[in-house]
Amino acid sequence: MNRYFNLFTVAEGVWAAIVVPGSGALGNAAIIDLGDSTVVVDTFSLPQAAEFLRGAAEELTGNPVKYVINTHYHGDHHYGNQVFTDSQIISTDMTRDFLIKEGTPEAEVWQSGLQQVVTFLEKGRKAAKDSRLQTALTNEIADKAALLEAVPGIRRVTASLTFSDKMVVHGSARSITLLTFGGGHTESDAMVYIEDAGVLIAGDLVLSRTHPAMLSGNLDNWARIIERIGRELAFSKLIPGHGEVTDRSSLDEMLSYLTGIPEYVRQAAASGEPEEYWLARGVPAPFTEWEMSHMFDWNFRWLYQQFKQEFEVEQ
Known part of the structure; x- marks a missing residue:
């Protein structure tokens, strides 16, 4: 047992490591048994949590972690990479380029x-x-x-292997597909599709009844990516970057948020009332009960300023 995450069996040979809120781990991870090797998807925000993740992965599968996949460049999904020194770390080309260009702060x-x-x-x-x-x-x-x-x-460890659109990793028992449909939550977002198990590991592209962080994203692209996921990928279970294990219903929920919240804020900005007036009204339905509600405040302020500037230009 550990204080950072709880393990859930999602399908045969597929486990979700769902973080404990406030533990410091922050972003969910996943473990996949390929038969003769093991894959970990994302590595938490803390190396200490990643140590437990590595131990759990090796115990569950009986094999060392051969591959680590980072879904995007946010630290809560890759700061634990340093624990997997013997693993091959994989990300999209753009994610690796971004992290190298950004560098590690003192x-x-x-x-x-x-x-x-x-x-x-x-x-x-x-x-x-x-x-x-x-x-x-x-x-x-x-x-x-x-x-x-x-x-x-913490020391930054970036990918040694990258892909631009698609990569297939083969094991003795199953193969998995690494995909990117472009950037939505960040400039480049990857997913892991386990077709034989009907599981999608979505990173922060799709959350489970949890407010997403919009500030580094492209909302139009993000919505298009989710629509494409719905059209092209057949799965019944989804491991999100934040929140509990879910299913395809979260696609529609995320689309509703990505379209509904900007429209709500646009109307707020056009009303002439200040930000605080609208924020005092709380989170609008149907997102009232979603987790990480402080993100709504940040998303609202970010969008409000964008719309106010647009209105000023139009005038």
């Missing part, structure tokens, strides 16, 4: 930035009146505090 600078974020989040929690928002901020603060402590020991 520990002191990184920690200073994280401390500022924690201070900002604590102020938000004190001001929050909604219990769901208070819980979300409490978990986010705990996640950031854990990362802050871990920073001196």
Whole structure:
């Protein structure tokens, strides 16, 4: 047992490692048994959590982790890469290029930035009146505090093998397909499709009743990618980047969010009322009960400023 994640059997030889909120692990991971080798998809935000992930993968499959796949460049999905020193790490070309170009910040600078974020989040929690928002901020603060402590020991390990559109990894018992339909959540998002098991590992492209982070994404492309997933991939179970194991219903839920929230904010920006007036109304239905509700605040502010600028240009 560990305090970072819980393991769930999704299909024969496929497991989801669903993070414990506030533990610091932050982004979900997955384990796949290929028969003669093992695959891990994403490696959490903390190397300490990745150590447990590696141990679980080897115990479940009886084989060392041969491949590690990173779905995108956000740190909560790859900071644990350093634990898998004997594995081949795979990502899209663009994800690797982005991480190399961005470089690794100095520990002191990184920690200073994280401390500022924690201070900002604590102020938000004190001001929050909604219990769901208070819980979300409490978990986010705990996640950031854990990362802050871990920073001196984190070193960036990027992919040694990349692909541009599609890659197939073969094992003795099954093959898996690595896919990218382009960038939606980030400039480049990968998925892992396990056709024989009817499972899709979606990274942060598709979440399970959890507010997504829109700020680094292209919303139009994101929606088109989800529509394409629905058309082209046959699966019944979905392992999301955040939230619980789900199914195809999350495709429509994500589409509803990616189209509905921007339209809601557009109307808010056109109303002439300030951001705080609208944020005081809370999260609109049907997303009221979704997890990580603090993301709605961030998404709203980001979209609101974009629409206000558009309206000013038009005038």
